[in-house]
Amino acid sequence: MGDGEDDAGHEPDDETVVRRDRFAGGPARSFLSSLADDERIFAADLAVDRAHVVMLEEQDVVDRETVGEILAALDDVEEAGHGELPDGEDVHEAIESAVIDRVGPEGGKMHTARSRNDEVAACIRYRLREDILELVETVVGARERLLDVAREEAETVMPGYTHLQPAQPTTVAHWVLSYEQALQRDTARLLDAYERVNQNPLGSAAFAGTPFDVDRERTAELLGFDSVVENSMDASATRDFLVEVTSAVATLATTLSGLAEDVVVMASKGHVELDDDYASTSSIMPQKKNPDTLELVRGRTGDATAGLNGLLTNLKGQPRAYNRDLQRAGRHAWDAIDSVTESVEVAAGAVATAEWPAETLAAAATEGFATATGVADLLAMAGVPFRTAHEVVAEVAAGLGPEEDAPDYEAISAVAEDVLGDPLSQFVDREAVEAALDPTESVAMRDSRGGPAPEAVADQLSVAEEVLAGHRETVQTAADAVERAHDRRLSEVDRYV
Numbered sequence: 097m098g099d100g101e102d103d104a105g106h107e108p109d110d111e112t113v114v115r116r117d118r119f120a121g122g123p124a125r126s127f128l129s130s131l132a133d134d135e136r137i138f139a140a141d142l143a144v145d146r147a148h149v150v151m152l153e154e155q156d157v158v159d160r161e162t163v164g165e166i167l168a169a170l171d172d173v174e175e176a177g178h179g180e181l182p183d184g185e186d187v188h189e190a191i192e193s194a195v196i197d198r199v200g201p202e203g204g205k206m207h208t209a210r211s212r213n214d215e216v217a218a219c220i221r222y223r224l225r226e227d228i229l230e231l232v233e234t235v236v237g238a239r240e241r242l243l244d245v246a247r248e249e250a251e252t253v254m255p256g257y258t259h260l261q262p263a264q265p266t267t268v269a270h271w272v273l274s275y276e277q278a279l280q281r282d283t284a285r286l287l288d289a290y291e292r293v294n295q296n297p298l299g300s301a302a303f304a305g306t307p308f309d310v311d312r313e314r315t316a317e318l319l320g321f322d323s324v325v326e327n328s329m330d331a332s333a334t335r336d337f338l339v340e341v342t343s344a345v346a347t348l349a350t351t352l353s354g355l356a357e358d359v360v361v362m363a364s365k366g367h368v369e370l371d372d373d374y375a376s377t378s379s380i381m382p383q384k385k386n387p388d389t390l391e392l393v394r395g396r397t398g399d400a401t402a403g404l405n406g407l408l409t410n411l412k413g414q415p416r417a418y419n420r421d422l423q424r425a426g427r428h429a430w431d432a433i434d435s436v437t438e439s440v441e442v443a444a445g446a447v448a449t450a451e452w453p454a455e456t457l458a459a460a461a462t463e464g465f466a467t468a469t470g471v472a473d474l475l476a477m478a479g480v481p482f483r484t485a486h487e488v489v490a491e492v493a494a495g496l497g498p499e500e501d502a503p504d505y506e507a508i509s510a511v512a513e514d515v516l517g518d519p520l521s522q523f524v525d526r527e528a529v530e531a532a533l534d535p536t537e538s539v540a541m542r543d544s545r546g547g548p549a550p551e552a553v554a555d556q557l558s559v560a561e562e563v564l565a566g567h568r569e570t571v572q573t574a575a576d577a578v579e580r581a582h583d584r585r586l587s588e589v590d591r592y593v
Contacts, residue, residue, distance in 0.1 A: 134187035136430060138178040140222040141187050143585065144215060145170055147318035148298060149206050150588050155309050158205045164592040166206045169198040171593065186423075188212045188219075209308035210301060213332040213418045217297040220426050221337065222319060225578065227433045228290045228341060232571050234437050235283050235348065238444030239564055242276045243557060245269070245448055250553050253535050254367065254457040255466060262464030265535035268452050270548035271358070273556050278351045280560070283567050285344040290574065293337045296321035300328030303417030318588065320581025333417040335407075338429045342404045345432045349400035352436070352443045356390040359446060363387045367457055371449035374442070390446055393439045403432035461535035462501045465493050470532040470541060471508060478523040480516065488515045505529055 134141075146167060153163040173181070173194045182197070184190030189212070196203035249268035256266035296316035299306070305328040312324045325331035362368040363385075376388045407428040410421055468489045475485035491511045492503050505526055512520040520529070531537040543549035546556060 135178045137216075137219040137223045137426075138187055139174075140219040141191055141215070142170055142174050143222060143319060143582075144218045144298060145191065145206060146589050147315045147585055148210055148215075150318060150585070150592070151311055151314045152205075152208055152308075153592070154314065155311055157208055157308050157310070160592065162199075162202045162205055165199045166195055166203055167589050168593045169195040169203060172198060186212070186216070188215050209299070209306040209310050211303075211332065213302050214297050214300045214328075217300075217332055217334075218315075218319070220335075221293050221295065221297065221321070224338070224341060224429065225290060225293050225574075227430070227437075228286055228293065229571060229575055229578075231345070231348075231433055231437050231440070232283055232286050232290075232567070234440045235279055235286070236564060236568050236571060238440050239276050239279050239283070239560075241444045241448040242272050242279070243560055243564070246272045246276070246553065246557055246560075249452055250550050250557075251536075252452050252454050252457060253461050253539055254452070255461045255463060260361070262466045264469055265461040265466055265538045266548040267539055267550075267553065268457070269553045269557075272447065273553065273560065275351065275355045276560055277556075278354075279348075280563055280567075282344065282348040282351055285347060286341070287567065287570055287574075289337070289340045289344050291322070292340060294320075294322045294574075295325045295337075296323065297325045297331035300325070300331035303329045303332045318581060318585045320578045322577075329417045333422075335411055335422060335425050338425055339404070339407055339411065342400070342407050342429045342432050345429075345436050346397075346400040346404045349397040349432075349436045349439065352439050353394045353397040355443055355447070356393040359390045359450075360387050360394070363390075365460065366453070367460060369451040369453065370446055371451075374446040374449065387446075389442050393443045396435045396439050399435040400432040403428040458535060465496060465502050467502060467533050467535060467538045468493055470538040471529060473541070474524050474528055474532045475512075480523060484515065488512050491515065502533055505533075 149158065149163050149166050152158040153160050170191070173191055176194075178187070181187065181190035182193045184193055192204070192207060195206060246269040249272070252268040253265055254268050254271065255262055256264045256271070296312060296319060298315045298319070299310045299312035316322075316324050325334075359368060359370070363370060370385070370387055370390075372385075374387070374389045375385050407425055410425050410428070414421055471492075472482065472485040472489045475488060476482040480488075488508075488511055491514075492508050495507065495511070496503060505520075508529060509520040512523070516523070532541065539548050541549070543552050546552065
């Protein structure tokens with residue numbers, strides 16, 4: 097996207113300010129062009145152009161009058177919009193052509209001490225950080241909605257599964273918080289990647305620097321970059337920041353896919369009722385209510401993972417410093433980000449607006465003797481070696497009839513006496529065993545840190561709220577810094593036009 101050195105072709109009989117007529121023939125011009133795709137970085141290019149020419153004037157590289165004319169022309173280009181740009185290989189060339197059309201040959205001074213290589217690298221980073229912040233804000237908002245569900249459903253018992261088999265009772269809140277915590281890590285990965293995206297490559301030129309006295313820290317300041325990419329070859333050539341972001345996005349998509357799969361399975365069992373806004377019906381079977389939005393969330397994960405694979409394949413084997421392959425690199429990141437940002441909103445909305453039928457869930461939590469581990473734990477806490485307790489409960493489970501979900505006290509007591517050699521009452525009270533067989537009481541027993549018991553969930557909520565507030569503050573700080581740089585740049589431009 098927008099990448100290009102100064103040595104490729106153009107359309108027949110259609111000179112450009114960069115190519116002139118050196119490669120005037122052949123059908124490859126449209127194949128080389130990325131102008132249509134570059135609409136995404138149109139505003140970024142204008143920002144980079146303005147910062148660059150302001151710096152050139154401050155460094156006495158270009159005179160003040162010429163810089164004023166260039167900046168005024170850039171204002172005209174911005175007002176006209178991307179659709180009014182002249183033909184060109186990319187948005188960078190097209191903007192420069194538009195400026196020269198308005199200013200004359202002196203407009204070409206805007207490209208002094210710069211290559212399209214460092215220019216596009218700066219544009220991609222500039223736009224990508226905007227996309228990262230938008231995605232993180234969306235994830236933070238989604239997490240807030242999940243925490244609301246966890247507060248409301250802290251005591252709503254539900255079945256928990258491993259291998260899709262009944263395992264242990266848990267709560268809706270505990271399940272929701274498991275995904276909120278995964279989204280915490282997804283947020284952290286994106287914010288961590290943001291730090292390496294938000295660096296200035298401008299001033300490295302094609303890859304070997306420039307003899308002009310440029311101030312790379314100044315353009316970083318005007319563009320809101322936190323630092324400068326130090327090595328000029330690395331600054332122009334690297335796209336590892338795209339890989340890092342796309343990887344984080346693919347990981348986020350995988351988190352969402354797991355959540356979506358859970359909800360689809362729950363819906364098939366009647367364990368959750370999706371709001372109509374997040375479901376659809378069949379074109380032929382009017383009784384159907386399908387969790388289509390969650391299926392698409394699950395499906396869109398392929399967009400993100402494909403994007404990561406495509407990007408890595410694009411970059412694999414490229415030599416330093418610049419290669420035209422890079423023109424195709426950015427689209428993989430953009431497509432992944434766009435797809436997954438929508439998925440975050442839909443997945444969170446589906447969970448937040450769903451109804452959780454408490455009675456149905458509580459009944460399902462007893463299926464498959466799901467409280468078995470609680471009985472084994474009870475025996476182990478009474479001093480029975482856990483493996484022996486496990487044997488007792490396993491034999492009880494094996495003796496259950498096909499229609500039985502859980503044994504009664506007498507069945508457990510009979511097996512316990514056979515295995516342990518003493519009556520069950522010698523180890524635990526009847527009331528304790530019957531409580532362990534109840535899914536609500538079983539959940540209440542599991543009050544270890546991170547567990548599903550209401551008090552443990554309350555602690556998790558408290559920690560999650562604190563982490564969420566920290567992430568929200570980090571995003572706001574980054575957004576404020578970008579906004580301050582924007583205002584600072586406009587203020588500087590106003591001194592010239």
